[in-house]
Amino acid sequence: MSTELRLSEQHRAVLLALLREVKRPLTTEELAAALREAAQQRAG
Amino acid sequence: MQTIEPRLEIEFNGSPEERELAARVFAIMRTAGRFFALTAPIRMPLQALAEHLARLDQQRDAEGWAAALKLAVEANDAVFSLEERDGVLYVATTREGRPPRPVEEVDTAHMLPRRFQEPPTVAPPVARRRPVAVARPAADEELAAEAVASAAPEPAEAAAAPVEIIPAPSEIQVVDLSQIGDDVLQALVAAELATMPEVAGFADRWMLDEDVPRLSRGNLRRLREYILERGQPLPDTELVEVVLGVRRSAPDYEVQRFALNVRLSQEEDFEFVGVPGNYLWSTKGLPAIGTTKRRAADIGQDYRVLIEEAQAAIPLSEQVADHVLTFYEHYLGVLPYNAILASVLPPQVLADQRVAVLTFESPQTYETFLVELRYPSGNRGGYLAGFDAFFRDSLVPGALITIERTDTPGHYTIDYLRVSGQERRLLNLDEKNRRYIFRPTTYYCAVQENMLLTENRFPRFAGQEPLDDRTRRYPDLVLAATFERVGEQIGTSDAPRYMALLDDLVAAANVERPMTPELIRQIAESPDYPQFSIDPDAEDVLYYAPSP
Numbered sequence: 001m002s003t004e005l006r007l008s009e010q011h012r013a014v015l016l017a018l019l020r021e022v023k024r025p026l027t028t029e030e031l032a033a034a035l036r037e038a039a040q041q042r043a044g
Numbered sequence: 045m046q047t048i049e050p051r052l053e054i055e056f057n058g059s060p061e062e063r064e065l066a067a068r069v070f071a072i073m074r075t076a077g078r079f080f081a082l083t084a085p086i087r088m089p090l091q092a093l094a095e096h097l098a099r100l101d102q103q104r105d106a107e108g109w110a111a112a113l114k115l116a117v118e119a120n121d122a123v124f125s126l127e128e129r130d131g132v133l134y135v136a137t138t139r140e141g142r143p144p145r146p147v148e149e150v151d152t153a154h155m156l157p158r159r160f161q162e163p164p165t166v167a168p169p170v171a172r173r174r175p176v177a178v179a180r181p182a183a184d185e186e187l188a189a190e191a192v193a194s195a196a197p198e199p200a201e202a203a204a205a206p207v208e209i210i211p212a213p214s215e216i217q218v219v220d221l222s223q224i225g226d227d228v229l230q231a232l233v234a235a236e237l238a239t240m241p242e243v244a245g246f247a248d249r250w251m252l253d254e255d256v257p258r259l260s261r262g263n264l265r266r267l268r269e270y271i272l273e274r275g276q277p278l279p280d281t282e283l284v285e286v287v288l289g290v291r292r293s294a295p296d297y298e299v300q301r302f303a304l305n306v307r308l309s310q311e312e313d314f315e316f317v318g319v320p321g322n323y324l325w326s327t328k329g330l331p332a333i334g335t336t337k338r339r340a341a342d343i344g345q346d347y348r349v350l351i352e353e354a355q356a357a358i359p360l361s362e363q364v365a366d367h368v369l370t371f372y373e374h375y376l377g378v379l380p381y382n383a384i385l386a387s388v389l390p391p392q393v394l395a396d397q398r399v400a401v402l403t404f405e406s407p408q409t410y411e412t413f414l415v416e417l418r419y420p421s422g423n424r425g426g427y428l429a430g431f432d433a434f435f436r437d438s439l440v441p442g443a444l445i446t447i448e449r450t451d452t453p454g455h456y457t458i459d460y461l462r463v464s465g466q467e468r469r470l471l472n473l474d475e476k477n478r479r480y481i482f483r484p485t486t487y488y489c490a491v492q493e494n495m496l497l498t499e500n501r502f503p504r505f506a507g508q509e510p511l512d513d514r515t516r517r518y519p520d521l522v523l524a525a526t527f528e529r530v531g532e533q534i535g536t537s538d539a540p541r542y543m544a545l546l547d548d549l550v551a552a553a554n555v556e557r558p559m560t561p562e563l564i565r566q567i568a569e570s571p572d573y574p575q576f577s578i579d580p581d582a583e584d585v586l587y588y589a590p591s592p
Contacts, residue, residue, distance in 0.1 A: 025249040025302040032230040
């Protein structure tokens, strides 16, 4: 049986919000960086 | 980060012995299903549990334990249930310490998955391939390994008994992103986006699907016609500019380019054949690149010996690669996707990408031609095809070639050292009569002598037929035939024994199929092929004694 890491619902919502906002193709790297920044802001 | 699960306090009923036995069985089952959802059923055959207990504690035999176990389970019906399936009695529970709940009958007729699985007959067929960037699967494995490593172990007896449980994939949600590195986060983001139907992705770029412009039927037709008119795979940039009429300076140029790639990847008539930095599209009806003398699938089979070594190579890690041409490669106009060549060649852009089309330029002959790089897949090895005319016109088997990566993605140069004309009688295949013959040949390229197939060196090849396909499939049979063609008979006529040098075997075996020196050595050393042996005293001297 496999076990896998998943992002939380909250993270998924942030990714969708980012894509919805910019309306242009974003790279995985850009999205990961933006997601990390959003998480840091929330924690801070 | 993993959420720590609260410890369960379960009170068991029955006599002290029944309570102890029930607690023990629950611990075994909970351990077996430790990665399952709290409410997912964990089922184990009662007999298997009894046998396991009998092995650990011999105060009772398996029958005795089965009877005691049944009583303990029945006394604890708030924790376990007994289920009979096909005459086998199962003990069932869940990680939360309750019997599994019966599955509710749900009317699925109007649920989305059902509607997707059973579309109305009038629905048009939609071919949708989701283009997936190559980097992700590798990261998935790493993530799975990390997740397993981070899962908290539960102290309990491990059950050796077979478990029949409805598998539920175990997931660990990452809550704190500061705990994971950039590479892992990027892999997680890509994996997550790839599962979202509302997101469109191509290679490592993503957009909301609703924001990605669609291609009309007319545009698709024009794209196909344009590629066919130009007669070769074309880059996305050219297709967007010329066919869709979007200039590079237009504000939506990148969106239109992304849309073209996403939408074409969903069409059956188009195939992505690009490389990182140059996304090329091919369409049905373009002239085939590469030889027609042998089927592509068969060449892939011939090269399956290279799968492992090519996997170990890091694409684009080297600038230049040298290679000595074999007869097989010269005849078919192919080159192997081996560790050396794979290190200068581009990686796949998409995980399921079959082919990349490259351009090769020969500065010595002033020609540029298309080459198809077929990536390894399944049990087929990878190779490059399309060198037929260049090899035939400029090189001979044994020629030394150098392949160099240029700054333009997917563009390579192929060089050889020009020398004054040499005339030798070299091995050729007379295709009309299907016989090997030696022909006087003048060539102007530097060669590696030990790969040159001259009449002086291998006179017995003359007049021989190529091996049939069945024989060619097996490297040991090809090696045996090669010994008979080029080896020295040192046995008797009743008990022949052939001796040959590794260099000779490599040059001659590669007439029929790709055979690396390592493969030949492996066969000769393998106990599976006792007919072959290696001289323990003399270097690279091999023997073959056919079975009587």
